[in-house]
Amino acid sequence: MTILIDKKTKVIVQGATGHQGSFHTKLMKEYGTNITAGVTPKKGGQEVHGIPVFNTVKEAQDYNPADYSILFVPARFAKSAAFEALDNGLNLVIISEGIPIHDSIEIMNKAKENALTVIGPNTPGIISINECKVGIMPSHIFKKGKVGIISRSGTLTYEIVNELSRNNLGQSTVLGIGGDPVIGIDFIDALKLFEKDHRTEKIVVIGEIGGDLEERTAKFLKDYSKYVVVYIAGRTAPPDKRMGHAGAIISAGMGTARSKIDKFMSVGIKVAQLPSEIVRLLK
Amino acid sequence: MKLNEYEGKAIFKKYDISVPNGLVISDLNKLEEKLEKLPINLVVKSQILVAGRKKAGGIIFVDKKNVKEVASSLLGSKIKGMKVEKLLIEEKLDIEKEFYISLIVDRSDKKIYLLISQEGGVDIEDLSKSHPEKILKLSPVNERHIEETLSKLHNGDKLALIAKILYKIMKDYDAELVEINPLVESKGRLIAADSKIIIDDNSLFRHPELKMNRELTKIEAEAAEYGLNYVELDGDIGVIGNGAGLVMATLDILDYYGGKAANFLDVGGGASIERMEKALDITMTKNPKKIIINIFGGITKCDEIAKGIINFRKKKGITIPMVVRIIGTNEREAKKILEEHGIFCMDSMEAAIKKVVE
Numbered sequence: 263m264t265i266l267i268d269k270k271t272k273v274i275v276q277g278a279t280g281h282q283g284s285f286h287t288k289l290m291k292e293y294g295t296n297i298t299a300g301v302t303p304k305k306g307g308q309e310v311h312g313i314p315v316f317n318t319v320k321e322a323q324d325y326n327p328a329d330y331s332i333l334f335v336p337a338r339f340a341k342s343a344a345f346e347a348l349d350n351g352l353n354l355v356i357i358s359e360g361i362p363i364h365d366s367i368e369i370m371n372k373a374k375e376n377a378l379t380v381i382g383p384n385t386p387g388i389i390s391i392n393e394c395k396v397g398i399m400p401s402h403i404f405k406k407g408k409v410g411i412i413s414r415s416g417t418l419t420y421e422i423v424n425e426l427s428r429n430n431l432g433q434s435t436v437l438g439i440g441g442d443p444v445i446g447i448d449f450i451d452a453l454k455l456f457e458k459d460h461r462t463e464k465i466v467v468i469g470e471i472g473g474d475l476e477e478r479t480a481k482f483l484k485d486y487s488k489y490v491v492v493y494i495a496g497r498t499a500p501p502d503k504r505m506g507h508a509g510a511i512i513s514a515g516m517g518t519a520r521s522k523i524d525k526f527m528s529v530g531i532k533v534a535q536l537p538s539e540i541v542r543l544l545k
Numbered sequence: 546m547k548l549n550e551y552e553g554k555a556i557f558k559k560y561d562i563s564v565p566n567g568l569v570i571s572d573l574n575k576l577e578e579k580l581e582k583l584p585i586n587l588v589v590k591s592q593i594l595v596a597g598r599k600k601a602g603g604i605i606f607v608d609k610k611n612v613k614e615v616a617s618s619l620l621g622s623k624i625k626g627m628k629v630e631k632l633l634i635e636e637k638l639d640i641e642k643e644f645y646i647s648l649i650v651d652r653s654d655k656k657i658y659l660l661i662s663q664e665g666g667v668d669i670e671d672l673s674k675s676h677p678e679k680i681l682k683l684s685p686v687n688e689r690h691i692e693e694t695l696s697k698l699h700n701g702d703k704l705a706l707i708a709k710i711l712y713k714i715m716k717d718y719d720a721e722l723v724e725i726n727p728l729v730e731s732k733g734r735l736i737a738a739d740s741k742i743i744i745d746d747n748s749l750f751r752h753p754e755l756k757m758n759r760e761l762t763k764i765e766a767e768a769a770e771y772g773l774n775y776v777e778l779d780g781d782i783g784v785i786g787n788g789a790g791l792v793m794a795t796l797d798i799l800d801y802y803g804g805k806a807a808n809f810l811d812v813g814g815g816a817s818i819e820r821m822e823k824a825l826d827i828t829m830t831k832n833p834k835k836i837i838i839n840i841f842g843g844i845t846k847c848d849e850i851a852k853g854i855i856n857f858r859k860k861k862g863i864t865i866p867m868v869v870r871i872i873g874t875n876e877r878e879a880k881k882i883l884e885e886h887g888i889f890c891m892d893s894m895e896a897a898i899k900k901v902v903e
Contacts, residue, residue: 338750362748363650363721370655400843400873415790416814417841421894424841424872441789443652443721470790473652495793498800499809506774506789506811508747509652514596514670519797536801537794538895 264390264435265410265455265462266353266379266447267330271394274322274352275300276343277334278310282357286334286398287311293395298326319346327351332387332396333358340383341365348372354446355396356382360508366444373446380446384508385438386416397438399423407432409544410456412449413468414441414475415507418495422468422537429541434462441507443472449479457488464489464544471496472510472517480525491543492526493534494519546744546755549592551633553740556718557725560710563736567635572620576613584636585609591619592631601625606637638738642699643727645669646707647741648685648715650722657715659685659708663698665727685712703735704728719748764830771823772813780805782901783833783865785824787812787845795839798895804902807831815844821853822860835866837901839894842873851879855886870897 273290277283278300288311291297299322300310306317316322319331331347333340337360345368347354354373361369361383373380381388387397391406403420405427413419416438423436437452439445449467456462465488469476476494483490497519499505501512512518523533534540548556554564568579569592580587589612591603598604603624607615612634619629643665651658661681664672673680683691691708695701707728715723724741744755761769768775774789782799784806786792792811799806808831812824828836840850850871858864870891871879880890891897 337747360747362719362751363745364716364719364748367650367655367657374655398844413790415788415793417786417788417843418790418794420788420843420873421791421794421841444650444655448653468790470793475652478653493794495790495797497797498806499793499796500776500778503776503809504746504774505776505793505809510789510793516670536798536895 264393265452265459266381266435266437267388267390267394267396269294269393270296271330271396272296272298272326272328273330273332273396274298274319274328275310275313275334276302276319276331276347278302278313278315279305279308280334283334284310287313289401290395293401294392295394295396298322298328319350319352323350323352329353330355330396337361341369344369344380345372348376348378351376351378353379354381355385355387356380356440357385357387357398358382359384361442363442363444366442370444370446381437382440382442382445384442385440386419388435388437390435391433399436403427404436405432407434408461408463409433410459410462410465411436411468412452412465413438414470414509415468415495416441418537419468422466422493422540425538425541426544431541431544434459441509443509448475450482453479453482453486453490457486462488464491466490466540466544467492469494469522470507470510471499471505471512471519471522472507474517476522477525480522480529480531483526483531484529491532491534491540493537493540494522546746546749547594548740548742548744548755549594549631550590550740551592551631553742554737556714556742557737557740560714562707562710563734565635565638565736565738567633569631569633570616571631573613573617576616580609580612580634583609583634586637587612588635588637589615589619590633590635591624591629592633593624593627593629595625595627598624603629638729638731638736640729640731642730644704644730644735645680645726646704646711646728647722647724647726648711648720657685657712659683659691659712661695661704661708669726700730700735707735714742718742719745719751721745764827768810768827771820773820773824773827774809774811774813775827776809777831778806778808780807781834783807783810783828783831783836784839785810785812785828785836786839787814787816787841791839791841795837795894795898798898799837799902802899802902804898807833812845815846816850816853818849818853818856821850822857825854825857829863829865833865835868835901837898838867838869838871839897840869840871840873842871842876845873846875847871847873847879848875848882851882854888855882858886868897868901870894
């Protein structure tokens with residue numbers, strides 16, 4: 263088993279004809295993801311790597327109903343694209359970076375009303391190893407196994423996955439929840455899913471400065487049945503500076519790495535000081 | 546992006562929220578003339594984007610005849626490291642009561658909330674810890690509910706109206722925070738004695754009228770133009786990497802081994818040769834002693850990064866010591882290019898960072 267996506271998951275790509283959308287459509291297809299259609303307004307009738315492109319999500323859904331849509335559209339059009347997907351019953355993976363915060367709030371509230379899942383925005387996506395990839399991560403670094411990973415960052419996740427794979431610690435599902443302040447599925451939601459997933463034995467949570475998600479996650483982990491290792495990036499980040507991700511900012515003294523690490527340690531969760539320690543703590 | 550107090554107050558005024566009578570100056574030209582319409586008791590407020598201005602000496606209550614002296618001492622001075630370029634001079638209010646009112650984005654609930662307290666003027670973070678029951682938290686969407694809840698409070702109708710207006714401002718300006726602290730009751734009126742508005746950076750394309758990036762240093766603004774995420778720090782080792790989380794981790798590991806980072810620079814995904822050259826250019830402005838480059842190539846092609854490094858060194862004739870950790874897409878080509886030019890490459894991130902500190 264895996265969480266959220268597996269071999270049977272069917273996916274459409276919104277923004278499939280763009281440079282990034284088309285490139286990753288090809289890579290996801292090569293990984294084995296069942297991509298049923300692409301959607302780009304005014305580009306209906308074209309094909310992208312053998313996949314039919316439609317003008318609207320509705321047409322794509324009528325052609326072959328999917329479960330997820332992955333969004334590669336520019337930030338300023340992301341809200342209307344996301345609404346279109348949610349109105350047609352699709353869960354979402356939003357790759358787009360730079361979406362206005364009020365747009366994200368509206369997207370999340372609509373998803374909640376429709377009881378659909380949103381992953382992201384500003385995420386590398388999700389991969390269930392050797393089954394399905396709805397994202398942009400480099401496939402070759404992953405190895406099938408029993409560690410679940412949840413992260414707020416992209417490249418740092420690849421770094422850690424690579425170390426795990428080299429040390430024979432394979433993964434079940436690796437999920438990027440996104441680097442924005444307002445996101446869909448978060449650590450707590452994902453941990454609940456991993457707890458029920460029989461194939462996942464241990465979980466790595468990769469957090470960073472900003473907000474209080476890690477603090478709330480620590481509280482949740484008090485009564486959790488599986489082994490969790492945490493890494494927090496940004497121990498040395500200065501206050502009031504946005505460290506690359508929109509959500510990674512210490513403001514009014516809130517959201518420091520120290521506060522997050524202390525909360526995890528206070529409930530007995532192991533926090534790795536260096537990324538290489540994660541491997542050691544998992545063994 | 547934070548707005549200055551005077552900019553926030555200009556928005557309040559436009560939306561019919563009362564603000565104290567006052568004016569903004571950036572020099573002392575014709576000051577007496579400008580002050581004619583203001584009363585005897587005044588307050589001079591430095592327009593800088595830092596918290597705790599009053600404690601740091603940036604806000605001074607004065608008699609009109611002393612304004613010039615106070616203004617000339619503040620203008621051009623540095624408060625908490627920020628240069629004071631503008632002053633807001635306002636009438637001093639007779640304060641009968643102080644309220645707190647704000648609209649915030651709650652990350653965990655993915656909602657906007659209205660916060661109101663009858664105890665304004667204090668640090669709201671402190672109040673939320675010591676007396677959370679003294680802060681009302683309401684959804685701003687349901688106006689009827691706000692009116693009802695606030696009607697029990699002193700000045701409730703006026704507060705409800707201001708709440709409604711602030712919500713409109715928040716939406717119109719794509720703000721992530723709109724705050725009045727304190728909102729002062731003076732002679733029966735409610736007046737915004739301060740303003741704090743933070744505009745969502747991701748929404749700035751909808752607001753070309755707002756000048757951008759003023760919290761950034763000149764170099765940080767230049768980096769942003771090239772799509773580089775850059776933050777100045779005060780150490781002596783330049784840090785470049787791809788991905789915000791990876792670069793943050795690089796800084797942390799550097800610190801663990803006793804090094805001090807001169808900067809944070811994330812070249813982003815799929816950096817070109819040119820972008821890498823620019824990244825080095827910007828990193829060199831801090832005159833680091835050494836540079837660590839940490840690349841985990843996914844979308845980013847390692848050979849492009851390598852070519853950027855070589856081009857930069859050739860063009861600028863710079864021979865600063867560098868440790869390059871580079872793995873991933875086109876790694877072999879990259880290492881060949883770098884090693885031909887005598888640049889040391891490593892596979893392990895932690896070993897590379899340790900090496901640069903040595």
